[in-house]
Amino acid sequence: MPAGTSVTLRDVAQAADVSLGTASKVMAGRGGVSARRAESVHAAARALGYRHNGIAADLRRNRSNSIGLVIPDLRNSFFVDLIHALETFASADGYFLVLGHANENPATEMERIRFVLSRRVAGMILLPCQGHDHALAELRQCHVPVVMADRVNDSMPANTVATDSVHAAYTGTQHLLSLGHRRIAFAANTLDLTNTRDRVTGYSRAMEEAGAAPQLILCGTENDRAHPAMLEALLRPERPSALFTSGTPMTLAALSAIADADLHLPSEVSLLSFDDAPWMSVLSPHISAIRQPVEAISRAIWQLMLAELKGGSAAAPSHLSFKAELRPRQTTVAWPHRG
Amino acid sequence: MPAGTSVTLRDVAQAADVSLGTASKVMAGRGGVSARRAESVHAAARALGYRHNGIAADLRRNRSNSIGLVIPDLRNSFFVDLIHALETFASADGYFLVLGHANENPATEMERIRFVLSRRVAGMILLPCQGHDHALAELRQCHVPVVMADRVNDSMPANTVATDSVHAAYTGTQHLLSLGHRRIAFAANTLDLTNTRDRVTGYSRAMEEAGAAPQLILCGTENDRAHPAMLEALLRPERPSALFTSGTPMTLAALSAIADADLHLPSEVSLLSFDDAPWMSVLSPHISAIRQPVEAISRAIWQLMLAELKGGSAAAPSHLSFKAELRPRQTTVAWPHRG
DNA sequence: CTGTTAGCGCATTCAC
DNA sequence: GTGAATGCGCTAACAG
Numbered sequence: 001m002p003a004g005t006s007v008t009l010r011d012v013a014q015a016a017d018v019s020l021g022t023a024s025k026v027m028a029g030r031g032g033v034s035a036r037r038a039e040s041v042h043a044a045a046r047a048l049g050y051r052h053n054g055i056a057a058d059l060r061r062n063r064s065n066s067i068g069l070v071i072p073d074l075r076n077s078f079f080v081d082l083i084h085a086l087e088t089f090a091s092a093d094g095y096f097l098v099l100g101h102a103n104e105n106p107a108t109e110m111e112r113i114r115f116v117l118s119r120r121v122a123g124m125i126l127l128p129c130q131g132h133d134h135a136l137a138e139l140r141q142c143h144v145p146v147v148m149a150d151r152v153n154d155s156m157p158a159n160t161v162a163t164d165s166v167h168a169a170y171t172g173t174q175h176l177l178s179l180g181h182r183r184i185a186f187a188a189n190t191l192d193l194t195n196t197r198d199r200v201t202g203y204s205r206a207m208e209e210a211g212a213a214p215q216l217i218l219c220g221t222e223n224d225r226a227h228p229a230m231l232e233a234l235l236r237p238e239r240p241s242a243l244f245t246s247g248t249p250m251t252l253a254a255l256s257a258i259a260d261a262d263l264h265l266p267s268e269v270s271l272l273s274f275d276d277a278p279w280m281s282v283l284s285p286h287i288s289a290i291r292q293p294v295e296a297i298s299r300a301i302w303q304l305m306l307a308e309l310k311g312g313s314a315a316a317p318s319h320l321s322f323k324a325e326l327r328p329r330q331t332t333v334a335w336p337h338r339g
Numbered sequence: 340m341p342a343g344t345s346v347t348l349r350d351v352a353q354a355a356d357v358s359l360g361t362a363s364k365v366m367a368g369r370g371g372v373s374a375r376r377a378e379s380v381h382a383a384a385r386a387l388g389y390r391h392n393g394i395a396a397d398l399r400r401n402r403s404n405s406i407g408l409v410i411p412d413l414r415n416s417f418f419v420d421l422i423h424a425l426e427t428f429a430s431a432d433g434y435f436l437v438l439g440h441a442n443e444n445p446a447t448e449m450e451r452i453r454f455v456l457s458r459r460v461a462g463m464i465l466l467p468c469q470g471h472d473h474a475l476a477e478l479r480q481c482h483v484p485v486v487m488a489d490r491v492n493d494s495m496p497a498n499t500v501a502t503d504s505v506h507a508a509y510t511g512t513q514h515l516l517s518l519g520h521r522r523i524a525f526a527a528n529t530l531d532l533t534n535t536r537d538r539v540t541g542y543s544r545a546m547e548e549a550g551a552a553p554q555l556i557l558c559g560t561e562n563d564r565a566h567p568a569m570l571e572a573l574l575r576p577e578r579p580s581a582l583f584t585s586g587t588p589m590t591l592a593a594l595s596a597i598a599d600a601d602l603h604l605p606s607e608v609s610l611l612s613f614d615d616a617p618w619m620s621v622l623s624p625h626i627s628a629i630r631q632p633v634e635a636i637s638r639a640i641w642q643l644m645l646a647e648l649k650g651g652s653a654a655a656p657s658h659l660s661f662k663a664e665l666r667p668r669q670t671t672v673a674w675p676h677r678g
Numbered sequence: 679c680t681g682t683t684a685g686c687g688c689a690t691t692c693a694c
Numbered sequence: 695g696t697g698a699a700t701g702c703g704c705t706a707a708c709a710g
């Protein structure tokens with residue numbers, strides 16, 4: 001079953017009694033055609049229900065106005081906000097985004113990258129999901145401008161944009177330390193993620209500077225693993241007085257673990273979430289969070305992409321970094337807690 | 340700047356010293372080629388860094404294995420869950436999804452539909468954002484299988500899949516009524532949405548049957564409008580004892596309005612949310628919600644699409660409907676509340 | 679088994 | 695201004 005017996009430009013030209021070339025010019029909005037003929041082409045197109053075939057045009061011109069965007073997780077509001085911002089920028093410059101969803105799975109990620117690439121996008125924005133070498137190799141092979149973001153570091157051989165994770169985690173940990181907490185656990189996805197490693201670095205540095213012992217909980221993002229891991233930590237005699245979660249999924253797991261451990265939030269345990277979300281400030285207690293500067297990051301990504309798109313590949317890749325914002329709310333309180 | 344100086348199948352054939360046709364067969368994995376030559380083609384492809392050009396192939400074969408999916412809002416977890424499920428089904432059948440994000444904006448929706456269509460997808464799944472006539476007209480013009488979902492009704496001239504909104508809202512309202520509530524306000528996006536109208540119908544029916552006066556709050560999904568609208572309702576002397584929100588964004592707004600009105604949840608006001616989300620059951624009180632059967636809906640959508648894809652367009656369009664599930668939790672309590 | 683041929687729908691020279 | 699001609703990279707039908 002073909003994708004519809006579509007009417008082609010040739011049909012339109014025939015009906016309007018002009019040549020294919022003329023019809024093409026008219027439909028493209030380029031000038032150089034008499035008003036009378038232009039109108040008759042438009043009329044014919046309308047009458048026949050003509051639809052421009054974008055892929056044929058792209059093929060012929062060997063260029064395209066679509067940009068690939070492959071992201072790890074649609075359930076994470078940080079990524080969704082980023083998509084949204086990027087869409088706005090791209091659309092303002094006449095580009096369209098072709099989305100790929102890796103679902104936090106490297107194999108799926110490769111599939112999506114390949115698919116998006118096979119659509120011959122003009123450029124590719126990749127937020128890697130886990131490990132980047134395989135993806136990067138694929139990307140370099142096709143001579144397409146690439147901008148990577150979020151789970152990236154400065155040694156990657158491509159343009160990168162990210163939050164300064166070390167600094168953000170360091171600041172967050174200091175916030176907890178300054179409240180008197182010493183036993184602060186950091187719950188993170190996996191050390192396979194470069195930004196998770198950075199967050200752990202920032203956390204550990206602050207802890208060590210304060211002479212406190214870091215306690216790392218590596219628990220993935222799935223509740224089946226994260227919940228029990230946190231619960232176990234909270235049930236230990238020497239349980240942490242504060243939990244610092246490295247992303248929204250872990251925050252969710254922490255919240256239910258705290259409830260299951262029958263601990264009161266925040267008097268018995270404090271909670272700080274890396275990544276903010278709308279729901280964190282509507283129920284009590286409002287959750288203290290670290291907010292990544294999504295707009296700034298998105299703008300930088302797009303700027304970099306646009307530069308490569310028009311300028312040709314620049315010299316050395318750029319590595320941009322932005323500071324996150326600490327938003328202390330009601331779940332980070334002094335320790336020991338004075339009722 | 341072209342999308343990279345790509346190496347073509349012709350280059351590969353040349354390097355492997357075979358014909359274009361043979362190279363094509365090898366790369367497509369079709370048999371009928373001697374092992375020796377096949378290997379040499381593969382080797383050449385690897386050496387040159389060949390990448391299949393999917394759009395050229397689609398163009399030539401006049402068919403494609405991608406399906407368009409245009410959705411209203413990425414920030415709504417219902418839609419995200421649906422994307423996720425649909426991706427799984429599609430991928431299992433060898434199809435890829437080309438996503439379009441309408442951002443709850445009819446103009447953007449049209450742009451996205453047109454773009455996705457210009458990519459010559461084999462079929463189109465549309466979750467309309469507001470009004471459907473314009474979009475539907477566009478879709479019908481290009482003779483592509485169409486399945487619409489969520490904000491649809493049985494009179495639409497296309498396959499549709501949805502939750503039985505009337506029934507779900509009716510059941511939810513009854514739940515509130517059975518707890519003793521009489522002043523129940525229903526906070527919804529806009530009556531321009533067909534499923535919102537259905538939800539209002541279900542709500543009103545239950546209210547009228549109980550001899551209670553319906554109170555509708557039409558407030559959009561943006562916090563700037565929704566929050567003040569709900570706050571105003573909650574500050575009235577004859578304020579509702581229960582709020583029934585018609586979607587996650589409204590639930591968020593309701594929650595902050597309840598806090599700002601200084602009302603205790605749930606003893607002073609009950610809350611029932613149409614659409615469930617993970618965060619609703621981690622903080623206290625856990626929010627009572629109505630859950631739409633996302634998997635069933637997604638499966639039905641895909642089934643319908645697949646049938647059209649292989650079977651050719653069926654006779655009359657199907658209109659499928661699924662029952663939602665009420666999940667009473669801690670925010671719907673008896674009224675008047677006995678402390 | 680393999681090579682040759684003929685387009686898919688379109689944009690773009692280049693003559694007129 | 696306009697139309698005829700030439701592929702973009704690929705698949706499929708056919709002839710050897």
